[in-house]
Amino acid sequence: MRAVTFFDGDGMHDGTLDVRDGRLRLLPRAAPTDTPHLDGVITGLFTDHHVHLQLVDPDLLPASRLGRVIDLGADPDWIAEVSRHRVTVHYAGPFLTAPGGYPSDRAWAPTGSVREIADAEHAARTVDELAAAEVSLIKVVAHSDAGPVIDDDAFRAVVRQAAVHRLPVVAHAEGAGQAQRAVRLGATRLAHAPFSERLTDTEIAAQAASASWISTLAIHDDDARAVAIDNVRRFVAAGGEVLYGTDMGNGTTPVDLREAEIDALRAAGLDGLDLLTALSPADPLAGGALLLLPDGDPNRARRLTAADIDIDTDTDTDSTEP
Template identity: 60%
Template sequence: MKAATFFDGTAWREGVVELADGRVRLRDERPTPDLPRIRGAITGGFTDHHVHLQLVEHGLLAGSRLGRVIDLGGNPQVLSRLAVQAVAIDYAGAFLTAPGGYPSDRDWAPEGSVREITDADSAAAAVAVMAAAGATRLKVTSNSAAGPVLSDDLFRAIVRAADEHGLAVVAHAEGAGEAQRVVRLGASHLAHAPFTERLDDAEIVRQAASASWISTLAIHEDPERAIAIDNVRRFHAAGGTVLYGTDLGNGPMPVDLNPREIAALREAGLDDTALLRALAPGDPFDPTSVLLLSGGTASTADPLDARPLTPADLKV
């Protein structure tokens, strides 16, 4: 048994780790002063809020530091059958888009992963199908740089239908004015931190109060990367919620934590506790996905140092 500092998803706390039934388990109790202390800090498995599991070797997740992934665009029937040991999978199901809109013309889009919305009835039907397939949120695309986008009325129709099913709307916004438009129309999350243009400070404040941004900073090259990092820096400073996401499947990247994404978030001003909050670690009391941040202390913990907590860590 050892004393341990752990992250509960919001803040650092003190607890005790012990070996029970062959597994290391964390207990939520204050350790006695004489208890030896584990070197490092403890957290649950991290979350990647933007992945495409049909475009990667998803079995590799089982050996990663990710405890949860959120698929933002795929065939809902295929996604509902995926299971990876010790990794929770949430998904949005198919991309909802305008007729001929992004990504309906992309070769990489798996069969059954795009649904074109033509009117309010088709919006309601598509949302109902995604909900019935187990979707926990919806993905709507609004990419004016790549083709037609949904009208304001149709976007609002999707938001209304999503509200009826208790589903949040995550929007891919690309093209001049699209990030501003989709949040105004009711999207609660942006699938990518805005990268088309620099949002003015007033818009940053408005979005910080009404939407969360999924980072995906490392998929860009300059000037889009610099624009996105500047937007995130000001959004974070305004109190906005930034979530770690990589767009896993968009080009070569590790099926694990992405060092380039972590570095970009640090460049945007997220560090220490803010960075861990963006990574949204899961339940540290779940012995199947508990991690040890082995380098330093809570104040200097680097997520990239994380590894599974093992019985060997309890040896004195």
């Protein structure tokens, strides 16, 4: 057995790691004082809060360091089937956008992954249909730099009907003023940390009080990345919640933890417990795969094996423990 430190989503704790029936087991109790300590921090697998599984190979997920992903734009029938056979997958189903709005004109958008919303009545009806399809959240697009955007009445109708079904609304907000507009109209999460413009401190404070941001910092070029990092740094200082997300499928991205995203979050001032919290790791006490973070560095995280504690995997080291 080994004495270990583990992170359960709330803080660091002392624990004990051993092997039972050939499987690693983390116990929420301090090991005896003479037990060797395993260097590093143990967590559960991480969460990517912004992925597009139709644009990557989802069969790669089970071997990754991700235990949960949030798909923010896919054909609802396709993603529902994928979610039954992979790691934990929550999904929004299609992008909800204005007629002719982004990404309805993009070749990369799979058939069925976009719904063009004509008006408020259509918006409410679409949310009802998606709720019946068991989506976990609703995604609205407000990308004014790429075409028409869903109008205020339709946006409010999405938010109102999503609330009926207790579904959060996440917005792709791009273009001047769109991040503020999306949150003002009721979105409680932005799919991308704002990158189109530097928000004022007053705007940052309003955002921090009303919405969380999914990072996606590494997808941007130098100028947009600098704007996004500056916004995130001030958003965190104002008490805002940042969630790790990569926009997996946007360009060449790993179907795994993205080290460039971790580096960008550090550049924005997130490190230590703040960074681990943004990664939303699964509870390591719940069973399943465990990760070891050497020096607490997520970029060096790897799956633990019995060899890490030098125990014969056929040995039951604590047969009295339930």
